[in-house]
Amino acid sequence: MHIFTLIHLLMVLICIAILGFAAVFFKKEPGEIWKAANTDYPDEEDPVQAAPVEEINRAKVDLYIAMQDFDYAEQAFVDTSIYRMKAAEERLNVLSRLQKAG
Structure with a gap:
């Protein structure tokens, strides 16, 4: 097998594992999590107000x-992955603060 085929197979397995973990963590089906991650915001102007729990x-x-x-x-x-992780952390912090503020 080519190395690229093995890498592709490994990436697919990692994606499946991530969806499985998320399904257990959020107590939802993997298909629901995939759908939620790949849909547009219900209200483009204010996604937090539209669906805070989903966000x-x-x-x-x-x-x-x-x-x-x-x-x-x-x-x-x-470095890129660190910036992405910091941005994701900050987004979660902001959404949590907004939810607590009501």
């Missing part, structure tokens, strides 16, 4: 994926 769940999934990207990042992409 927070999406932010948690984004943070988990960013952490996984950091764990498996090649040396050239470590």
Whole structure:
């Protein structure tokens, strides 16, 4: 087998594992999580006000994926993955504060 085929297979298995973990973590089916992560905001002007719980769940999934990207990042992409992880953390913090504020 070619190395690229093995890498592609590994990436698919990692994606399946991430969806499985997220399904257990959020107690939803993997298909529901995939659908939630790939849909547009219900209200483009204010997504937080439209669906705060969905946004927070999406932010948690984004943070988990960013952490996984950091764990498996090649040396050239470590800085990029750190910035992505910090952005995901901050987004989750802001959404949590907005939800608590009501």
